[in-house]
Amino acid sequence: MYYLGYDIGSSSIKVALIEAESGKTIDIHKEPAMEMPIESPRKGWAEQDPDLWWNYVCIGTQKLLKKCAVDKKEITGIGIAYQMHGLVLTDKEGNPLRNAIIWCDSRAVDIGEQAAADLEGEFCTSHLLNTPGNFTASKLKWVKENEPDIYSQINYFMLPGDYIAGKFTNVTSTTISGLTEGIFWDFKEEKLSAHLLHYYGIQKEIFPPIVPTFGMQGTVSAQAARETGLTEGIPLLYRAGDQPNNALSLNVFSPGEIAMTGGTSAVAYTISDQLRTKEIHRINTFAHVNYSPDRPSLGKLLCINGAGIQYRWLKEHLKVDSYDEMNDLANEINPGSDGLLIYPFGNGAERILFNKNPGASILHLDLNRHSTAHLCRATLEGIAFSLMYGIDILISEGLKPKVIRAGNDNLFKSVVFAQTMCNLIGHPIEIYNTTGAVGAARACMIHQYGFKAFSKIVMSNDLVHTCTPEKENKPISQAYQLWKEKLDSQINQ
Numbered sequence: 001m002y003y004l005g006y007d008i009g010s011s012s013i014k015v016a017l018i019e020a021e022s023g024k025t026i027d028i029h030k031e032p033a034m035e036m037p038i039e040s041p042r043k044g045w046a047e048q049d050p051d052l053w054w055n056y057v058c059i060g061t062q063k064l065l066k067k068c069a070v071d072k073k074e075i076t077g078i079g080i081a082y083q084m085h086g087l088v089l090t091d092k093e094g095n096p097l098r099n100a101i102i103w104c105d106s107r108a109v110d111i112g113e114q115a116a117a118d119l120e121g122e123f124c125t126s127h128l129l130n131t132p133g134n135f136t137a138s139k140l141k142w143v144k145e146n147e148p149d150i151y152s153q154i155n156y157f158m159l160p161g162d163y164i165a166g167k168f169t170n171v172t173s174t175t176i177s178g179l180t181e182g183i184f185w186d187f188k189e190e191k192l193s194a195h196l197l198h199y200y201g202i203q204k205e206i207f208p209p210i211v212p213t214f215g216m217q218g219t220v221s222a223q224a225a226r227e228t229g230l231t232e233g234i235p236l237l238y239r240a241g242d243q244p245n246n247a248l249s250l251n252v253f254s255p256g257e258i259a260m261t262g263g264t265s266a267v268a269y270t271i272s273d274q275l276r277t278k279e280i281h282r283i284n285t286f287a288h289v290n291y292s293p294d295r296p297s298l299g300k301l302l303c304i305n306g307a308g309i310q311y312r313w314l315k316e317h318l319k320v321d322s323y324d325e326m327n328d329l330a331n332e333i334n335p336g337s338d339g340l341l342i343y344p345f346g347n348g349a350e351r352i353l354f355n356k357n358p359g360a361s362i363l364h365l366d367l368n369r370h371s372t373a374h375l376c377r378a379t380l381e382g383i384a385f386s387l388m389y390g391i392d393i394l395i396s397e398g399l400k401p402k403v404i405r406a407g408n409d410n411l412f413k414s415v416v417f418a419q420t421m422c423n424l425i426g427h428p429i430e431i432y433n434t435t436g437a438v439g440a441a442r443a444c445m446i447h448q449y450g451f452k453a454f455s456k457i458v459m460s461n462d463l464v465h466t467c468t469p470e471k472e473n474k475p476i477s478q479a480y481q482l483w484k485e486k487l488d489s490q491i492n493q
Contacts, residue, residue: 001076002026004064004230005441006057007242008082008164010048010102011035011264013056015064016437020076023442023457027068028435031060039099044106044348044357047099050088053160054167054227061228072231077444078168078220079238081245081436082161084181087139090163092155094172098147100160101139104265104305106349106357108138111145113355116281119199127188128196129180129277129285129298134349136182141200157206161239168228169218169236173211180287181241187275190293213289214238214447238443242436243269244289244299249407249439250432251458253290253297253451256402260421260429262411265347266307266387270399272298279393282352289443290451300397302352302390307383308410310344310360314379318372327414330377335420336479339364340374342382343487352390353491363486377416381476384420385483391425405430408464423473424480432462 001020006013012035017026036056039047065072085103090096101107115138116124116131124131132138136159144151158166159178166172179185179192184207186193197204211217217236225232240248247259247269258270275296277285288299311323320326345353346360362378391399406412408431422429446454 001074002070003077003079003441003444004061004075005079005437005439005443006081006164007436007440008053008057008080008160009242010038010083010104013053013060014435014437015057015060016435016441017064017068017070018438018441020445023445023454023461025438026070027064028437029060029064029067031056031063038102042107046102046105046348048102050096050100050160050163053164057164057167058227061230065229072229075230075234077235077237077447079440079443080161080165080236081240081242081440082159082164084159084241084243085135086160087136087143088158088160088163089143089150089154090156090158090172091153094166097150097153102160104348105139106134108142109134109349109355111141112138115199119196123195124280125278126276127186128183128193129187129275129280130183131280132183132196133284133351134355137184137196137200137202140202144201154206156208158208159241161241162208165217165236165239168220168224170221170223171218172208173217174208175213175239176210177213177240177244177287177289177291179210185287213240214443237447238440240289240440240443241286243267243301244286245436245439245443246407247271247299248289248443249434249436249458250405251455252403252405253288256400258401258404260387260404260406262307262383262387262406262417264308266304266383266411267301268387268391268394269299269301270394272300274298274398277397279397281354282393283390283397284351300394300399302393304344304352304383304386304390305350306344306347306360307386309347310342310383311379311411313346314375318375323413326376327416329373330380330414330416332373333377334475335473336475337374337378337381338369339366340370340378341479341483341486342375342378344379344383344386352393356491358490380411380414380417381420381479382483383411384417384424385480387421388424388480389484389487401425401427403430404428405432407431407435408433409435418467419470420476422467423469423476426469428469429467431464431467432458433464434458434462
């Protein structure tokens with residue numbers, strides 16, 4: 001028997017097939033081969049067609065089943081991970097009313113800032129555990145203000161994973177974890193925030209019914225079976241945003257444990273059991289996948305929008321063949337990149353910078369000394385510096401790192417990036433051979449076997465290596481301090 005896991009990203013759709021009993025990964029397929037387009041009709045906007053995601057879900061599923069020669073009748077569960085903070089709006093027939101406004105769209109920054117000024121600080125601190133910021137609630141308010149004709153036709157608001165789950169099951173639903181990532185949830189009252197909905201003028205009726213993160217969320221419909229090549233009736237057993245799911249994939253469930261990713265954006269996600277957040281303007285607090293009212297397990301998340309996208313931009317403009325080539329070039333240069341500093345903030349407003357959008361920049365470029373290799377190393381270091389800048393905020397919140405884990409993909413495939421992060425934090429980083437799609441598939445096991453069996457599979461099968469801090473790391477520490485001083489000077493102007 002097998003489970004399927006899906007990772008609905010903004011760059012691609014990944015589909016993973018695993019053995020249901022052992023958790024062993026059979027294969028992973030990515031669709032499309034090139035990255036999906038992000039439409040930006042205005043500066044700071046970022047949109048995608050939700051049906052584009054579903055189209056690639058169908059294509060990817062068909063190709064994976066054919067490649068693995070698996071009997072589709074042996075697939076006994078589906079799990080979904082998805083890009084967070086998106087906004088999908090559908091009509092009474094379930095069709096999208098407009099493109100999805102995705103995670104890196106910054107059109108609602110002003111709305112979120114005004115909400116933070118108007119709502120009581122204690123309410124945000126102890127009820128929302130966040131400010132509304134540039135998240136889904138503020139994006140929905142933007143549609144209400146700027147596209148009233150579309151808003152009037154809304155039957156349901158959804159997050160990206162809710163939409164794909166609905167396409168599979170023909171049933172519209174959401175989760176508590178999803179509602180917290182949209183900043184709709186009142187942790188103190190344990191329900192949708194009536195106060196926030198009243199402030200934004202959003203009616204409760206457009207919110208889908210809530211289902212558990214783990215367990216029966218519906219079954220594959222006849223239409224979805226025809227489009228994906230699956231069998232009708234397969235249960236959907238799990239759904240979570242990509243960062244809570246990444247933490248799950250890395251067996252991160254307890255306070256002091258940190259999961260890191262370095263993809264298009266870079267994220268540090270740590271677990272807390274404290275229902276209060278001081279830095280509500282710069283970090284986010286969500287219900288983790290194992291959250292329950294009687295045992296709060298919260299994910300504290302910081303995100304750098306401009307991370308891997310900065311490295312991709314450099315690759316495209318340097319016209320090199322691969323990221324491996326860039327990583328090899330970066331490895332030729334000493335830590336600190338001979339004074340070259342790169343700031344990767346070129347992908348929308350950055351929450352850790354109080355929703356400012358300073359853009360990407362290069363400082364101290366010496367045309368007589370610095371080479372392509374310097375640019376590669378300084379870019380990796382700049383992304384690591386920005387992530388460490390955010391981790392410093394978490395530490396000020398009381399974080400005491402006990403375990404740090406990351407997946408063996410994207411930026412963490414670079415020895416320079418992984419070692420730079422390790423030296424900056426001063427703590428070992430365990431690198432695991434897992435992905436969001438694999439984690440989403442394995443999460444189906446929790447429904448059947450529980451968390452202990454799941455954790456055993458991750459810990460015994462996936463550890464690739466452990467990166468440990470170097471004794472001599474003064475150059476990178478000095479470079480980070482200089483980088484941070486320049487950034488603070490810029491954003492405090």
